[in-house]
Amino acid sequence: MSDHDYRPKSKVGQWFNDRLPLLTLANHLTDYPTPKNLNYWWTFGGILTFCLITQIITGLTLAMHYIAHADMAFESVEHIMRDVNYGWLIRYIHANGASMFFLAVYIHIFRSLFYGSYKAPREIIWIIGIIIYLLMMAAAFMGYVLPWGQMSFWGATVITNLFSAIPLVGEGIVTWLWGGYSVDNPTLTRFFTLHYLIPFLILGLVVLHIWALHVPGNNNPIGIDIKKPSKDTVPFHPYIVIKDGFALLMFMIVFAFFVFYAPNILGHADNYIEANPMVTPAHIVPEWYLLPFYAILRSVPDKLLGVVAMLSAILILAVLPWLDTSKIRSAVFRPLYKQFYWILVADVLILGYMGAMPAEGLYLLIARVATAYYFLHFLVILPVLGFKEKTLPIPLSITEPVLGGSPNLAAARIKESKIE
Amino acid sequence: MNSYINYFKSKRDNNKSYFKCLKKKTKRRDFLFTATTAVGAVGAAAAVWPMVDQMNPDASVKALASTEVDVSSLKPGNTITVLWRGKPVFIRRRTKEEIDEARSVKMEDLIHPEKDEDRAKNPEWLVMLGVCTHLGCVPLNDKGDYKGWFCPCHGSHYDTSGRIRKGPAPLNMEVPKYEFVNANTIKIG
Amino acid sequence: MKNLYKLFSILIIIIVPNSYSFAAEKVEYLKTDWSFKGLFGKFDRASLQRGYQVYTEVCASCHSMKYLSYRNLAEKGGPEFSEAQVKAIAASFEVTDGPNSDGEMFTRPGKLSDKFVMPYENVKAAQAANGGAYPPDMSVLVKARGGGVDYIYSLLQGYEEAPSNVSLDDGVYYNKYMYGNKIRMSAPLSEGLVEYGDGTSATVEQMSKDVTTFLMWSAEPHLEARHQMGFKAIVYLIILTTLVYFSMKKIWSRVKSEI
Numbered sequence: 001m002s003d004h005d006y007r008p009k010s011k012v013g014q015w016f017n018d019r020l021p022l023l024t025l026a027n028h029l030t031d032y033p034t035p036k037n038l039n040y041w042w043t044f045g046g047i048l049t050f051c052l053i054t055q056i057i058t059g060l061t062l063a064m065h066y067i068a069h070a071d072m073a074f075e076s077v078e079h080i081m082r083d084v085n086y087g088w089l090i091r092y093i094h095a096n097g098a099s100m101f102f103l104a105v106y107i108h109i110f111r112s113l114f115y116g117s118y119k120a121p122r123e124i125i126w127i128i129g130i131i132i133y134l135l136m137m138a139a140a141f142m143g144y145v146l147p148w149g150q151m152s153f154w155g156a157t158v159i160t161n162l163f164s165a166i167p168l169v170g171e172g173i174v175t176w177l178w179g180g181y182s183v184d185n186p187t188l189t190r191f192f193t194l195h196y197l198i199p200f201l202i203l204g205l206v207v208l209h210i211w212a213l214h215v216p217g218n219n220n221p222i223g224i225d226i227k228k229p230s231k232d233t234v235p236f237h238p239y240i241v242i243k244d245g246f247a248l249l250m251f252m253i254v255f256a257f258f259v260f261y262a263p264n265i266l267g268h269a270d271n272y273i274e275a276n277p278m279v280t281p282a283h284i285v286p287e288w289y290l291l292p293f294y295a296i297l298r299s300v301p302d303k304l305l306g307v308v309a310m311l312s313a314i315l316i317l318a319v320l321p322w323l324d325t326s327k328i329r330s331a332v333f334r335p336l337y338k339q340f341y342w343i344l345v346a347d348v349l350i351l352g353y354m355g356a357m358p359a360e361g362l363y364l365l366i367a368r369v370a371t372a373y374y375f376l377h378f379l380v381i382l383p384v385l386g387f388k389e390k391t392l393p394i395p396l397s398i399t400e401p402v403l404g405g406s407p408n409l410a411a412a413r414i415k416e417s418k419i420e
Numbered sequence: 421m422n423s424y425i426n427y428f429k430s431k432r433d434n435n436k437s438y439f440k441c442l443k444k445k446t447k448r449r450d451f452l453f454t455a456t457t458a459v460g461a462v463g464a465a466a467a468v469w470p471m472v473d474q475m476n477p478d479a480s481v482k483a484l485a486s487t488e489v490d491v492s493s494l495k496p497g498n499t500i501t502v503l504w505r506g507k508p509v510f511i512r513r514r515t516k517e518e519i520d521e522a523r524s525v526k527m528e529d530l531i532h533p534e535k536d537e538d539r540a541k542n543p544e545w546l547v548m549l550g551v552c553t554h555l556g557c558v559p560l561n562d563k564g565d566y567k568g569w570f571c572p573c574h575g576s577h578y579d580t581s582g583r584i585r586k587g588p589a590p591l592n593m594e595v596p597k598y599e600f601v602n603a604n605t606i607k608i609g
Numbered sequence: 610m611k612n613l614y615k616l617f618s619i620l621i622i623i624i625v626p627n628s629y630s631f632a633a634e635k636v637e638y639l640k641t642d643w644s645f646k647g648l649f650g651k652f653d654r655a656s657l658q659r660g661y662q663v664y665t666e667v668c669a670s671c672h673s674m675k676y677l678s679y680r681n682l683a684e685k686g687g688p689e690f691s692e693a694q695v696k697a698i699a700a701s702f703e704v705t706d707g708p709n710s711d712g713e714m715f716t717r718p719g720k721l722s723d724k725f726v727m728p729y730e731n732v733k734a735a736q737a738a739n740g741g742a743y744p745p746d747m748s749v750l751v752k753a754r755g756g757g758v759d760y761i762y763s764l765l766q767g768y769e770e771a772p773s774n775v776s777l778d779d780g781v782y783y784n785k786y787m788y789g790n791k792i793r794m795s796a797p798l799s800e801g802l803v804e805y806g807d808g809t810s811a812t813v814e815q816m817s818k819d820v821t822t823f824l825m826w827s828a829e830p831h832l833e834a835r836h837q838m839g840f841k842a843i844v845y846l847i848i849l850t851t852l853v854y855f856s857m858k859k860i861w862s863r864v865k866s867e868i
Contacts, residue, residue: 033439036864057471058471061471061474061475064474064475065474065478075676078676078748078749079478079480079676081830081831082479082480082676082681082830082831083478083479083480083481084474084478084479085470085473085474085476085478085479086470086471086473086474087474087478088831088834088835089470089835089838090470090471090474092835229436229439229440230436230438230439231438231439233439234439234442234864235439235442238860239442239860239861239864242853242856242857242860242861243857243861245853245857246850246853246854246857249846249849249850249853250850252846253843253846253847253850256839256842256843256846257839257843259839260835260836260838260839260840260842260843261648261836261839263835264752269752269753269754269755269757270753272749272752272753272828273745273753282788442863442864452852452855452856452859453856453859455852456849456852456853456856459848459849459852460849460853463845463846463849479680479684480678480722483678483680483721483722484722486720490709490710493710
């Protein structure tokens with residue numbers, strides 16, 4: 001990379017940069033050579049950064065008015081909604097922002113799955129990403145508890161009770177998590193503390209995620225290694241900045257629609273009823289972004305095994321780079337994998353749908369089949385596919401055609417002209 | 421062999437210079453980019469405002485405008501302190517001597533000239549915010565060189581009309597808006 | 610554009626099952642035109658004022674609205690009573706205040722800053738007075754029910770003779786829109802129960818609509834500001850997106866021409 005050649009023009013800049021090379025960093029970020037064929041699925045990294053910053057800023061301002069006490073939390077949220085200047089706006093951005101965050105992260109993850117971005121040499125980026133995803137779920141769950149409505153209370157009760165599935169020490173752990181014999185004020189205050197902390201942990205991990213990304217550079221839709229800087233790359237600024245900006249604005253239009261015209265559609269009505277330890281709501285359903293895992297949890301008839309299955313469904317992703325044995329990254333050149341990829345997408349959507357339905361009859365049966373398929377995909381199909389699949393010839397570079405009259409040549413050209 | 425290596429070298433340089441040329445061209449500015457940046461900046465500024473304004477007093481705080489105080493039990497020479505908008509308000513029923521002293525002071529002797537007649541419409545009653553105008557401490561009653569109030573924080577002396585006479589405070593203690601609802605009740609705010 | 614289409618379809622796939630979970634046992638609710646729906650939706654002021662009258666004359670004897678203050682009735686985007694009217698409304702309620710200098714609680718006429726006076730001291734008292742059933746606080750009731758305004762509107766008009774196969778205990782009534790059809794509240798509205806000042810005829814349907822509108826406002830007092838700001842924000846975003854789109858085309862045109 002050209003980082004080492006960089007020297008600020010002004011004397012002051014040189015003086016500063018010799019002591020703290022911030023300008024070198026800025027130069028690295030703006031000049032960072034990026035594959036020029038990145039499509040819009042690659043813009044979600046920037047969108048996610050926006051989501052994180054938005055959640056942190058709105059969260060900080062909400063924390064100035066929120067009271068983390070079982071007797072006052074619900075009332076303080078109503079105070080924010082009614083009396084605080086723009087409080088309703090800030091809270092609705094924060095609440096819907098969580099959903100938008102997950103929407104973006106799922107697209108980001110599935111993009112990686114399609115184009116094989118998790119494969120060598122990007123395993124560390126991927127694993128950091130999975131840790132971020134886990135922390136996001138923890139933050140979202142604890143944030144949902146804070147308004148102290150019925151769903152907050154019973155969601156907290158159900159999720160913390162998952163730990164009671166652990167043999168011998170389970171009950172002790174649950175009591176320790178609660179700080180009492182039920183979800184109550186001590187639980188609320190510690191959840192608030194952790195909810196406040198986690199976004200900053202995520203922020204730190206995001207820095208590592210991007211750092212790890214900038215070592216090998218971006219993957220790209222063709223999935224081949226590219227020379228940097230070269231005709232295959234463009235500088236990050238302004239090419240990628242403007243493209244990310246455009247995608248972000250499109251995303252913000254959707255975001256704004258939810259905030260201003262359907263702010264409660266992604267939430268549950270029961271959470272506008274203050275927490276009542278004596279009455280459980282008729283339907284307990286987690287937020288939409290947790291539904292696939294909720295379906296997996298419920299499809300296993302054993303308490304401990306259900307929890308294990310749910311956790312495995314997430315943790316299995318961490319070892320994905322070693323489960324996928326194919327040397328070819330992009331699904332563009334893997335005709336069979338491409339089909340299995342779309343089956344997996346459908347499978348996860350079906351799991352999500354089943355998570356919202358009552359766990360009985362046909363729903364339960366479908367959820368079980370979908371759960372089995374989910375694990376089958378990662379544990380059997382992917383490893384076998386790497387050895388058996390006949391892949392298509394891959395091009396040498398983004399600008400240069402495939403060797404020797406490949407049938408893929410025409411397709412590659414069409415794709416390229418579209419991208420540019 | 422040599423020519424082969426040269427071919428790749430020249431190709432690499434070609435690649436690099438192409439990348440450099442992409443960077444250079446970005447320096448150009450035109451109307452479209454200026455307009456885009458300007459519109460974007462306006463939106464960003466508008467988005468910042470709610471985050472700033474949320475720290476201003478909210479609707480419920482603004483609504484707590486007035487407090488009513490029953491002063492029927494107050495004897496001459498006594499002071500009560502009541503809370504109004506989170507600040508102490510001194511209500512003093514002044515003695516004859518205190519009134520005379522407050523009203524006999526010459527304007528040129530005052531740091532912040534104000535007539536006692538303007539500060540206490542009903543001479544017997546002095547109502548003012550018990551907050552030192554220096555840095556906001558609460559002055560002590562019946563203390564100081566002028567028999568009024570004395571602020572222990574930095575040594576400001578106030579007279580029997582609550583006017584600053586000596587010390588670092590720049591202004592007299594503030595008289596809030598108040599009225600007598602009836603003979604026994606003062607409404608502040 | 611194709612990508613955008615995909616994004617939207619994914620979004621819809623995600624949302625549908627979620628909203629569907631409410632639909633599972635849903636009966637068809639009664640429909641009416643709500644003035645506050647839609648991009649520019651606003652409250653009908655007269656309806657809000659009538660709705661407050663229904664609340665205060667009928668509902669308030671059992672249901673509290675503890676998150677509302679009298680001042681809210683005069684605020685922009687609400688019923689917008691004049692300040693003098695609201696002062697009179699507030700003063701008509703006895704508010705417990707104190708302790709005074711003798712350490713005793715006392716009552717005084719309400720002020721603008723006071724919260725709505727509650728019909729019962731606490732939940733236990735409310736339950737004791739209503740045969741064990743707690744009449745829920747109505748401040749955010751509309752948002753706390755899956756069907757929202759349509760549900761409340763229908764419920765108020767949904768009292769019927771119980772079908773012969775349903776047996777009702779004492780103090781339990783049949784309502785075809787209630788979850789499980791059994792409700793502890795007797796039909797609260799009847800023809801001409803209140804006398805509207807503006808001459809509107811007080812049918813059960815009219816009162817249901819008015820009080821539901823009022824409850825929508827109480828649950829979402831900044832709805833009008835939200836709709837107005839939302840429209841501006843989205844128009845702004847579309848303009849900026851267009852500008853950025855053309856800037857992007859222009860910047861990326863350099864790359865294309867060089868190859």
